[in-house]
């Protein structure tokens with residue numbers, strides 16, 4: 490490829506970035522889907538298959554027609570939106586927040602989890618990540634030029650670190666927080682970032698467990714709350730950084746320099762989602778739980794799913810995600826893309842139609858012989 494300027498070299502920080510796992514996976518799956526054969530079943534991507542309820546869409550439509558929506562929005566987000574998320578934290582997760590100082594509004598939590606590394610870690614500081622874990626955490630550490638350390642999300646033990654990233658329910662391991670892990674992180678002395686993207690999607694009668702409900706959590710860390718999975722709003726790009734006021738202030742400072750707020754229609758939709766009827770959240774959770782039950786009961790393999798919309802599956806000797814893709818036209822997310830500890834495992838996404846889940850189960854059983 491021709492460089493944009495003769496002899497220009499890409500800045501080191503770009504060279505440090507790992508391959509973007511999902512971009513590569515999507516391209517690989519699309520290439521395979523384009524080949525002749527039965528329609529490919531895609532269990533690879535964690536993209537909610539059902540959007541938000543009608544009252545949320547109507548709130549966005551009303552806002553789009555409102556004169557006040559067209560100028561630059563307030564950089565740090567609408568106070569009503571911060572109040573709405575604070576009310577949810579109080580009522581659902583048992584956490585009291587000061588919406589003015591302890592809530593930052595962000596355009597999706599993916600951006601925030603990268604930016605948090607930039608505002609918490611100095612070059613060379615140690616950041617501990619779950620392995621296997623969400624691939625963009627690794628990108629965040631690379632951009633910040635921090636030193637990477639890892640821990641097992643299923644049996645967590647933390648070594649020396651300046652920042653610890655947690656994610657429960659875990660993507661891709663689909664476990665909820667092991668007993669005592671939040672308290673251990675609070676006591677550690679590092680900054681803590683808890684990614685709560687799948688917080689509401691917990692199964693078998695479990696209640697959502699916010700990191701911020703742990704005594705002392707707000708002194709050391711923040712939680713990322715995403716509208717994507719609880720409300721089917723992944724394409725709307727709306728989330729929150731919640732908790733420690735100093736960290737919230739740092740994120741707002743960075744955002745003041747590289748963003749100019751979030752479209753009012755998206756924020757009004759967020760308010761409608763958080764303050765309106767909540768049946769859709771429970772229906773969504775129940776739908777994923779039923780699919781999870783179907784997959785776990787059908788597969789004679791070691792498989793885990795306590796929450797999220799994933800099943801984390803140990804592949805039997807000789808069966809790889811690549812073989813499932815090319816020989817059985819079934820795409821899973823290969824475990825090694827989530828870190829070296831994911832090798833030999835694969836992630837099934839249940840964010841597909843019931844029909845696709847049935848087809849996928851059939852193909853997996855066929856592959857197992």
Ligand SMILES: Cc1ncc(COP(=O)(O)O)c(C=O)c1O
Nearest residue numbers: 597598599623660686715717728
């Ligand atoms: C663990 C985890 N964190 C964060 C995100 C990003 O979510 P958002 O849509 O809020 O950017 C995802 C999306 O798949 C995720 O799986």
